[in-house]
Amino acid sequence: FRGEVESMEEVSVIPNAEPQPKTILRSFTPGVNEGIEYVLRNTDPFSDLSDFTIKAMAVSFKRTLHWNGQAICHAGDPASDFYIIERGEVTITKKNGQQVELEAFDCFGERAIFNETKRTSTAEASGKGKTVVWSIEKKQFLELIKKYDLESSFDTLARVRISSSVTDDGRDFDPSPSGPSYEPSTEPNIWVKDFTMRGIKLGNLLDFFALHCGELVIEEEGYSNAEAHCFPTKLTQMCSRFNSSHAKRIAEGQDRELGPNLYAVDRMLIRKQTAADRVSMAELWSAGQGVQIEVFISHFWGEDFGEFCQSTWRFCLVYIRDRFPQLAQQALSEMARQIGLYVCAFSNNQWNLAAEMGTTVEESPFYRVMSAETTQIVAMNLDQPVTALSRAWCAFEFYLAHSLGKRFSMSTRHGPLKELKASTEITKVWLRHMFQMLHEMDISDARASSTKDLAMIMERVHEFKGTGVAAGLQGADALNSLLRSLIADQVLPLLVSMGDINGVRQALSSKASPETRDYRGIPVLTVAVATHGQDDDVVKLLINRGANKGATTRASEVLDMFNTEPQVRALAMDAVQEVASSGLYTECLHIARREHVRHILSCLRLNMTDAKPHVRALATEGVEQLLSQSQVDVAHEVQDILIRLA
Secondary structure, eight states: OHHHHHTSOOEEEEOTTOOOOOOOOOSOOSOTTHHHHHHHHTSTTTTTSOHHHHHHHHTTOEEEEEOTTOEEEOTTSOOOEEEEEEESOEEEEETTSOEEEEOTTOEEOHHHHHHTOOOOEEEEEOSSSOEEEEEEEHHHHHHHHHHTTOHHHHHHHHHHHHHHTOOSSOOOOOOOOSSTTOOOSSSOOOSOOOGGGBOEEHHHHHHHIIIIIOEEEESSSSOOTTTEEEEOHHHHHHHHHHHHHTHHHHHTTSSOOOOSBHHHHIIIIIHHHHTTTTOOHHHHHTTTSOBOOOEEEEOOTTSBHHHHHHHHHHHHHHHHHHHOTTSOHHHHHHHHTTOEEEOHHHHSOTTSHHHHHOSSGGGSHHHHHHHSTTOOEEEEEOOTTOGGGGBHHHHHHHHHHHHTTOEEEEEETTEEGGGOOTTSHHHHHHHHHHHHHHHHOOGGGOBOSOHHHHHHHHHHHHTOBOOGGGTTOBHHHHHHHHHHHHHHHHHHHHHHHHTOHHHHHHHHHTTOOTTOBOTTSOBHHHHHHHHHOTTOHHHHHHHHTTOOGGGGTTHHHHHHTTOSSHHHHHHHHHHHHTTGGGSTTHHHHHHHHHHHHHHHHHHHHHHTTOSSHHHHHHHHHHHHHHHHOSSTTHHHHHHHHHHHHO
16 A cells, blocks of 8 residues: 555645645556656647657656635746646636636746746636646756746747737737737738638648648558548547536537537637637748749538548548649649648638628628639548538539539548549448438538528528539529439449449439540440450440440450550550541550550669669669650550560
8 A cells, every 4th residue: 555655646635725735645556657658749838749748748747636715826926837727627817807718728928937926816726526737846847947948839839829818918919920920919810812822732631631630540551542641540539528528518409529620629729729829820831932832622510620631631632633643642642742632721810700701692702712713623522421511611612613514522431432443342341331321412401500691601602503414403403403413424434344233223313424434544345345244234234325336446455555465555555546447445445555655664763772783773764765755655665664664
C-alpha cells in the first residue's frame, strides 16, 4: 500500500469553504503525469509538441479541483500561475463586467505573467459539478516557454483572444501581424476580393489534415490513385472529448454533438485559426496573395472529413495523371498538390458569410467561381450514404454546372466514379450500393439548413427546362433525369465489366448511352465482348439498345493495349491500328499509346539509377528520345532499348 501511495501525484481539492489543500488518492495507477500529458496534447500552444517534450513539461504542473462558484484567481492577485482546464467550465470576469466562458483544454493566466502585472480579471469555476484545473508556477512556466521556443505560439493565441474577446485580463496587446492589413478587431477583413482567387491548394488541405485531423497513409511506395488514404484519428478524438465535456449541454439541446466532419473542423479548427484576422482559411494560407481556383469541389459538410479529403486527393491525382501522363509518380503527386480548389468551408470567410453570399444567386461565391473561365471542372464528393445529393446546395451546384456547360465528375473514397475497376469484391459491392442509392435520389427532396436558401434554390430549379435525355421535362424532374443519366453513364462501364446484367439494364433504363466508353476510351460493347464473349447476355442487350456492332471487332486486342506487359501492349496497338480507320478506336488507341509511354518512362527512370554505367546510358538515351518527341509513336523505338536493358 505504501508503494502505491508514493506513486500517486498530489491533488489539491478546493471546495466552497476554501480549506487548506490536502492530499487525496486517485484511482489511477498507470503513471503519475498521464492526466496532464493528455491535457497538454489537446491544448493549442502545446498540441504540436513531441511526446518527449510533453512528458518533460508534465512534471511541473499540479492539479486542483474546484466547485461551481469557487474562485481560481482574483483580480488584483499577483500573476503567480498559468492555468489549463482539464474538465468543466471557467468564467473570466473583467473589470468592466464583461464575461468570457472557457471550457476543457482552454488555458488562461499567461498575459499577466508576460506583462508582469497583477491580475485584472477574476476566474471562477462555473460548470455544474467539479472543474479540474492544472497550474504551473510563473518561474517554471517562463522557463518552459523559453526552453521549448513557445513565444510565437502564445503570440498567435493572444491575437485569437483579442479578436474573439477571449482574454484573461482585458489589457491592450500589440501582436505582430499575421497577414496584410491586420486589424485586431471583431470586424471581418478582406484580403482577397476576387472569389476566383480564393482557392486552397490540395497540398494545404493535406498538410492541414495531417497536422490537425489524422493520418495520411500510402499503402505502397509511390503515389497512385489506389494508394491514398486519410484517417481522421485526431479529429475523432477531439470530437469525443468535446462531446464528453459538453454532455449535459448537448443533452439539454444547448449544444450540438460533434462528429469528425466539416462542422467540427469549422468549429474547432477553422474558427480558431482565423479568429485573429477574421479572414478565410484560403486567404490566411496564401497570406493574401490568392490561389487561382481550377477545381470546384461540391460536397456535404456532414461527410466524414477523412473520406472528404481522400476523395478529393484521389480525384486530383487522376485529374493530373490524365493531363500529364508522362509525369513520374512523385512529380505527379507534387503537381497535384498545387491544384487550386474551391472548398466553401475554407474559401468563404466564415466570419463574413452574410455579406459574401449576396442577395442573388449570381452574387454568391458559388456562382462566381463556377462560372469563371478558369474553373475547369466540378467534382462532387460522394460518401457511402450519398448525402451530397440530399443537400439542396449540392443539387443546385449540379444544376449550375450543367447550365454553365462545366465538366462534371463524381468522386468517391475509391476515386472518381468512372475510374473504378471491378478488381475486388469490395469494389463490386460498394458500386452496386452506390448505384442503387444514386438511382433513388430525388432532388425535390433535397434539404438545406436555411429555409431561405432552400426556397431560393427550389425556385431556380423549378424554372429549369430539360434538354437532351431530359427533353420535355421541367424542374426537379428534368434535373433528376439528367443526374441519373450522368450517373448511369459513369457506372455502366464497371457494371458491364462485372457482367451485371440487371445493373446494365437499369443503367440503360436511366438513359445511359449504349455507346458509353470507359476511362480508357474503350466502348462498353468492346469491354463486354472481350471480357464475357460474343454470346453473353450483356453483349446482346447492348447491341439491342443500339450499340455500334463495329465495337466487337478486335475486342481482345483493344483490351490488350492496356496489358501490364510492354510487348503485349505494343503488338495489340499495332493490331488495333489496322482497323482504326473507322474512328471507333481512335480515342482508346491514343490513350493506350499515352499510357504505354508513361509505363516505359517509369521503367527507364528506374534504370537511370542503376549501378552499371551502360544501363544508365541506355536508359538516359531512351528518356531523352521520349521527352524530345511530341508523337507517342516514338515509344516503339524506345521499346527496343527496354528489350536490350532486359
